[in-house]
Amino acid sequence: MVRDEYLVKIRSAREGQKLSSEDIRFLLSTSEREEEIALFEAADAVRKVYVGDEVYLRGIVEFSNCCAQNCLYCGLRRDNRALVRYRMSSAEIIAAAKNARSQGFGTIILQSGEDPWFSRERIVDLIRAIKEETDLTITLSVGERPYADYLAWKKAGADRYLLKHETTSPNLFRGLRPGRELGERLEALRWLRDLAYEVGSGNMVGLPGQTDEDLAGDIQAFIQYDFDMIGIGPFIAHPHTPLAGAANGRLNRTLRVLAITRIVTRDTNLPATTAAGVLDPKGRRLALSAGANVIMPDITPPLYRQHYQIYPGKAQTPADGHGLAEMVSSLGRRISQGPGSRVRSQYI
Ligand code: SAM
Ligand code: SF4
Numbered sequence: 154m155v156r157d158e159y160l161v162k163i164r165s166a167r168e169g170q171k172l173s174s175e176d177i178r179f180l181l182s183t184s185e186r187e188e189e190i191a192l193f194e195a196a197d198a199v200r201k202v203y204v205g206d207e208v209y210l211r212g213i214v215e216f217s218n219c220c221a222q223n224c225l226y227c228g229l230r231r232d233n234r235a236l237v238r239y240r241m242s243s244a245e246i247i248a249a250a251k252n253a254r255s256q257g258f259g260t261i262i263l264q265s266g267e268d269p270w271f272s273r274e275r276i277v278d279l280i281r282a283i284k285e286e287t288d289l290t291i292t293l294s295v296g297e298r299p300y301a302d303y304l305a306w307k308k309a310g311a312d313r314y315l316l317k318h319e320t321t322s323p324n325l326f327r328g329l330r331p332g333r334e335l336g337e338r339l340e341a342l343r344w345l346r347d348l349a350y351e352v353g354s355g356n357m358v359g360l361p362g363q364t365d366e367d368l369a370g371d372i373q374a375f376i377q378y379d380f381d382m383i384g385i386g387p388f389i390a391h392p393h394t395p396l397a398g399a400a401n402g403r404l405n406r407t408l409r410v411l412a413i414t415r416i417v418t419r420d421t422n423l424p425a426t427t428a429a430g431v432l433d434p435k436g437r438r439l440a441l442s443a444g445a446n447v448i449m450p451d452i453t454p455p456l457y458r459q460h461y462q463i464y465p466g467k468a469q470t471p472a473d474g475h476g477l478a479e480m481v482s483s484l485g486r487r488i489s490q491g492p493g494s495r496v497r498s499q500y501i
Pocket of ligand 2: 220221222223224227228229230231265266267296
C-alpha cells in the first residue's frame with residue numbers, strides 16, 4: 154500500500170523543497186514495493202526532464218592494479234597477495250585510448266590503484282600523448298594525490314577527475330581506509346573543483362556498519378558539493394579482503410539512493426554502475442530506469458581486465474558491445490556519441 158505521506162515527500166522533493174536527513178531516511182526505508190516503484194518513477198521522470206533520453210558512455214581503461222592503500226573493501230588492496238599485479242605500458246594505454254576512439258567513445262576514464270610508479274610526469278606524458286593522437290575527453294581516477302599533481306594534469310589537458318568519497322561517515326571511513334581521513338578526501342575534491350575539473354564522486358551502499366543516516370549524509374553531501382557525476386554502487390564483499398563473508402549491499406537499497414539522488418540533484422550525471430550489474434544481470438537496466446543516464450563499459454584489454462578484481466564477478470563482466478545498445482534502445486533511449494559533459498539545466 155502506498156502511504157499518502159510517502160507520495161507527498163516525493164512530490165516536495167521534486168518541487169525542490171530541501172530534504173532533511175529524516176526525510177531522506179523516510180524515503181530510503183520504505184518496505185512497500187509500490188512506494189519504491191513510485192520513487193523510481195519520479196526519478197525517471199526527473200531524469201527525462203533534466204538530462205533527457207541520451208545515455209552517455211565512458212570507456213574505462215584500468216591501467217594498473219597496483220595500490221599503496223589498504224582499503225578493507227577492495228580486492229586491489231596492498232595486502233591482497235593473491236592478486237596478480239600488472240601495469241600497462243604507455244604504448245598499451247595510448248593504444249587502448251585510440252581503440253576506444255575508433256569504437257566511437259568520446260571519453261575515457263583512466264583508472265588505477267594508488268600507484269606511485271605512475272608519477273606526476275608519467276601521467277602528464279600519457280595525457281599529452283592521448284590528446285595529441287585523439288580528441289578524447291580524459292577523466293582520471295587514480296586516487297588521492299598532492300595538489301601539484303592535479304594541477305600538472307589539468308595543465309596537460311585532463312578534463313575530469315573521479316574520486317568517490319565512499320562514505321561521509323568519518324568513523325566508517327576511518328575504519329575502512331586505514332591511515333586515511335575523510336577530511337583529506339573531501340579536501341582533494343575541493344582542490345579538483347577549484348582547478349576546474351569536472352568532478353565525479355560517489356559512495357558505496359551496504360558497507361558493513363553503514364546506516365540509513367549515513368546514506369542520508371552521503372546524499373546531502375552530493376547536493377552540497379554539487380558534483381558533476383555521482384557513482385552510487387553496491388558494496389560487494391571480496392573473498393581476499395578483511396570483509397570476506399560480509400553481506401553484499403542490496404540492489405534495491407542502492408536503487409533507492411540513486412533515485413533520491415536524481416530527484417534532488419536533477420541534472421548531474423549518474424552512472425548505472427557495473428557493480429549493480431554484477432549483483433543482478435538486470436541491475437544496470439533497473440538503474441537506468443531509476444534515474445541513471447551513464448554507462449561505463451570496461452574497455453581494458455582482456456589480458457589485464459581479468460586481474461582488476463575490485464570485487465568478485467567484476468572481471469567477468471562481458472565487454473558490452475551490442476547488448477548495451479539493445480538494452481538502451483529497449484528502454485526507448487539512445488546512446489550519445491558525444492563526451493557527455495554535464496549540461497546545467499536552465500530549469501533549476
Ligand atoms: N584507487 C582509486 C580510488 O580508490 O579512488 C580508483 C580505483 S578504486 C578500485 C574505484 C572504486 O572501486 C572505489 O572508489 C570504490 O568505490 C570501488 N570499490 C572498491 N571496492 C569495492 C567493493 N568491494 N564493492 C564495490 N565497489 C568497490
Ligand atoms: Fe586502492 Fe582504490 Fe582499492 Fe582503495 S579503493 S585499495 S585506493 S584501488
